Amino acid sequence: MMLGAGLVSGQVLAAEREFDMTIEEVTLKVAPNLDYKVFGFNAQVPGPLIHVEEGDDLIINVMNNTSLAHTIHWHGIRQKGSWQNDGVPGVTQKPIEAGESFTYRFKAERIGSLWYHCHVNVNEHVGIRGMWGPMIVDPKKPLPIEERVTKDVIMMMSTWESSAKDKYGEGGTPMDVADYFSVNGKSFPLTQPLRIEKGDVVRIRFYGAGGATHAMHSHGHDMLVTHKDGLPLDNPYYADTVMVGPGERYDVIIEADNPGRFIFHDHVDTHVTAGGKFPGGPITVIEYDGIEMEDWYVWKD
Amino acid sequence: MMLGAGLVSGQVLAAEREFDMTIEEVTLKVAPNLDYKVFGFNAQVPGPLIHVEEGDDLIINVMNNTSLAHTIHWHGIRQKGSWQNDGVPGVTQKPIEAGESFTYRFKAERIGSLWYHCHVNVNEHVGIRGMWGPMIVDPKKPLPIEERVTKDVIMMMSTWESSAKDKYGEGGTPMDVADYFSVNGKSFPLTQPLRIEKGDVVRIRFYGAGGATHAMHSHGHDMLVTHKDGLPLDNPYYADTVMVGPGERYDVIIEADNPGRFIFHDHVDTHVTAGGKFPGGPITVIEYDGIEMEDWYVWKD
Amino acid sequence: MMLGAGLVSGQVLAAEREFDMTIEEVTLKVAPNLDYKVFGFNAQVPGPLIHVEEGDDLIINVMNNTSLAHTIHWHGIRQKGSWQNDGVPGVTQKPIEAGESFTYRFKAERIGSLWYHCHVNVNEHVGIRGMWGPMIVDPKKPLPIEERVTKDVIMMMSTWESSAKDKYGEGGTPMDVADYFSVNGKSFPLTQPLRIEKGDVVRIRFYGAGGATHAMHSHGHDMLVTHKDGLPLDNPYYADTVMVGPGERYDVIIEADNPGRFIFHDHVDTHVTAGGKFPGGPITVIEYDGIEMEDWYVWKD
Incomplete structure (x- = not known):
């Protein structure tokens, strides 16, 4: 269940955070009798946790090692001034074809429980191929609770x-x-x-x-x-x-x-x-x- | 629609309330052309209304007169200090086998519109066999409305x-x-x-x-x-x-x-x-x- | 998307607003490869926008030009003192048969985003035949936003x-x-x-x-x-x-x-x-x- 140690201690200045991410064709054991072909971010489902601070500048280098096209949408991120990084094929970019890479750059100005997922053929890739992972943006001023x-x-x-x-x-x-x-x-x-x-x-x-x-x-x-x-x-x-x-x-x-x-x-x-x-x-x-x-x-x- | 007479008048002290409940195999007329085999609490669907006061101590004796195993989960009751009465097979108790009985004991500390239902094979027993009924815990301090x-x-x-x-x-x-x-x-x-x-x-x-x-x-x-x-x-x-x-x-x-x-x-x-x-x-x-x-x-x- | 010009300017006195509406059998192009037989209010889907002010008195003359029976329910309108205009067959009126007409009269006392839809065979007529349209009742005192x-x-x-x-x-x-x-x-x-x-x-x-x-x-x-x-x-x-x-x-x-x-x-x-x-x-x-x-x-x- 991804039990973590709690909040990372605060940091005052925005940081530049760079991540490398691949998309891989792997088999996920969903149930004891169900081995399932997925597209895994860094070969895993859910994809790796991206955990940053409000205001951080993110650079995410994506390498598509699968046989089909993908993109990554950062669900919840507002992409203020950076709409070309929103990750939607045909609307903000061309798809990342098999064997190609793409770099997303945006500011984590929107706080909270965000996530990322593919935006190509979402009914399959998001719906049943595991192309999603969590992104958490810790607020500079968390609530008391x-x-x-x-x-x-x-x-x-x-x-x-x-x-x-x-x-x-x-x-x-x-x-x-x-x-x-x-x-x-x-x-x-x-x-x-x-x-x-x-x-x-x-x-x-x-x-x-x-x-x-x-x-x-x-x-x-x-x-x-x-x-x-x-x-x-x-x-x-x-x-x-x-x-x-x-x-x-x-x-x-x-x-x-x-x-x-x-x-x-x-x-x-x-x-x-x-x-x-x-x-x-x-x-x-x-x-x-x-x-x-x-x-x-x-x-x- | 179970039109009732309104709230029972308040009582200051917690009471011990004991109920006997059976589980029966009966046929329910769901629609004019649909007679349906159900597991009925006290042979009825919904099961009988359990209506108590906040703070009451409940004792519920359950007799399983059906041919399959069941339990009863008291949905909403917190089971504080009484988790073994939560009614979940394999987690809080062994199932109540056909012909066996079980007594649940817990305090109605959680107020409001609660309910109870089987927790064995819930996709069938709760989903399509009618194994549920209402439990209402009247608060000591109701809202004005x-x-x-x-x-x-x-x-x-x-x-x-x-x-x-x-x-x-x-x-x-x-x-x-x-x-x-x-x-x-x-x-x-x-x-x-x-x-x-x-x-x-x-x-x-x-x-x-x-x-x-x-x-x-x-x-x-x-x-x-x-x-x-x-x-x-x-x-x-x-x-x-x-x-x-x-x-x-x-x-x-x-x-x-x-x-x-x-x-x-x-x-x-x-x-x-x-x-x-x-x-x-x-x-x-x-x-x-x-x-x-x-x-x-x-x-x- | 029905982009409008914003709110109509307010009016102090209630007005009587009369609308004529027909129900027609027409074909709707839902998708490039899907032509679909619908019952269209004024031959369109969604039906025409009914946009009135809080307190207006509405008269809506409905002519059923289709081959099946219909009614119109004004979803959200409270029908205070006018329940016979609620548009439910067998409960508030007899259905409007093919070739027949009916006049609904009611006051738009309930504000906001309302709508209207058929109440005959709703699983088909509302669910998959497009028998619905928007009705907006502008409040006399809109919120600042x-x-x-x-x-x-x-x-x-x-x-x-x-x-x-x-x-x-x-x-x-x-x-x-x-x-x-x-x-x-x-x-x-x-x-x-x-x-x-x-x-x-x-x-x-x-x-x-x-x-x-x-x-x-x-x-x-x-x-x-x-x-x-x-x-x-x-x-x-x-x-x-x-x-x-x-x-x-x-x-x-x-x-x-x-x-x-x-x-x-x-x-x-x-x-x-x-x-x-x-x-x-x-x-x-x-x-x-x-x-x-x-x-x-x-x-x-």
Whole structure:
């Protein structure tokens, strides 16, 4: 679940941050019985976390090592004065063809839970080939509640079509059936537990990375919804189930005040299957430190 | 529509409340032409209303009289200090096998529109077998608007697959097609009218009990959305159409200031069919007292 | 995109406004390869904009020139004291049969982004036959931000089933597959560009006119969500992706401070296809005045 160490310490001056990124044809194990051909940023799904400070100047060198054309759109970045770096084929640039490279340059002026994804054939590349990753722009002035965060979690939900697992260039149409569902590219039981301890202040950043809407439900804890699409809400609200649609992000805070073991899952009933069988999909378990693991616990090992 | 008499009068001390509940294999008439095998809590769908006060201690004895395993999850209850009562197989308990029983004990510390549902094979048992019911925890300090409520209505929306109506253990996968839709287990015209009179303050508690998102639309009245998942919003807002996703709850208030006859329905167009034919699904009619019923009124009788 | 000249100047007294409207069987070019039989209000999709002032008295004479029965529901209008004009067959009136007419009379007391649509066989007529149009009731006291608006845009999203394109009376069931998606009845590239200039204050009124939920995403600009279902929110919030469900409306404000060329689209991945091929669907481009059009720009001409 990408549990991080919390916020990087602040820095006053804008920095120039340069990243190299490749796009690779790799196979992702989405579920125990589902090996899936994806286009992976740096050969992984989700792509690598790009974590910068508000105001940083970014230079991102992209090398397309796949057999098809791509671009990268930086979802949420405003591209003020830099629209040619928005990554949309036919609108802001020509596609990055197979074997070619492209350099994106822009300022991270927009804060929060952002992400990046391909903008070529998005129904396939974004919908079912894993071409997305998180980008987090830490604000210069975080909210008080953000300063209390002790655990950072990213959950990017998406769907998969087993019928298209071996065939680049196919799938992702309204006629195809999504039959696997995932958080961070993994279907339960391949997902990671969310290990916390009492007193933790856990921030979860939900991303609707694919084409479905997910109903993320925390057991044992209400979630304080603090940000929508990376921007703070004037009136945070509590929920135990947060709908996360395609392209959306919600930041939520969980106060870890309830030691135990609690499932955390997508409440769309069909989403907790894998190849039509329960259980699977976007399911994890909040495991508090110190709770005994009985032999019937599904994730005992 | 489960029109109730309003709030039970307050009580100062926490009470111990004990309930016996069975799970039965019964047939539910969802639509005039659809008899459906369900697992009914106390042989009914929705299951019986559990209506308690904030702070009550609950003891719920569950007897599984069906041929398959189940558990009960109390959705919204935080299970503080009682996580083993959260009702999730493989995480908090072993399933309640056929013919076995289990007792849940927990405190109703979390207020509002809660619910309960099975957590075994949820894609089938919750998605298409009716294993859910409402649980309402009245707050010790209700909001002023809650104290004005004169009519209480519960609407739990879900979907059905006619292909699985006779076959326990099947259905509820992404490959199956939901072709019937309901409020409180009934498809129009089997739904109940919502009978009110001028001056009523009507609270509707919407529940996304199944796997679909429903767009609940009131004719003739705006709805003030006051609670999300049982908890009060700092900033209630008006809507004429409220999206209710899987697992979510919204409490809304309607001021009955507009005598007449108004349809009230799910605005997802395919949801107002039954077996592919219009009209059906989550449709009811707000009937004000004293409005004449013409011979062409669909619910004249 | 129905770019208008902004708000009509206010008028103090309520006016009686009379409109004649017909319903016609016409063919709509939804996509370059999709000619679709629709029921068009005044032979068009969306139907004509009805733009009135708060408090106006409306008289709308409807002539049904099609071969099937219809009604018109005025979605959002409260019909206070005029429920027989709510346009619901079997509840408020008998259907308007082929060749017959009906006159609706009501007061536009409810402000904001309203709409109208048929209420007969809604799964087909509203879902896939284009029987909807916008109705805007300007408030007597607009918000300060509304007074700053320089460009008005309406976006009504819906879906289409190519299998039903030639057959009135069919389609729109859960068994049918929507394989074309549109804004204002058009799939990209038949959609219109959104031409603005720096300094514009653009209001977009999103409508969920069909049966799907759309994730409207603006590149290069955050959107301030100011109204839900036509009514002002106490706490507007920013978003780059707005979920718009069936029947819902959201008003958003975009400050045009970022000259360039930015795509604007539905983020539901399958929705940006047409007949299974990318790109199509609810896609447009924000074109700032003065930006050069390179030869690779998809909408150069």
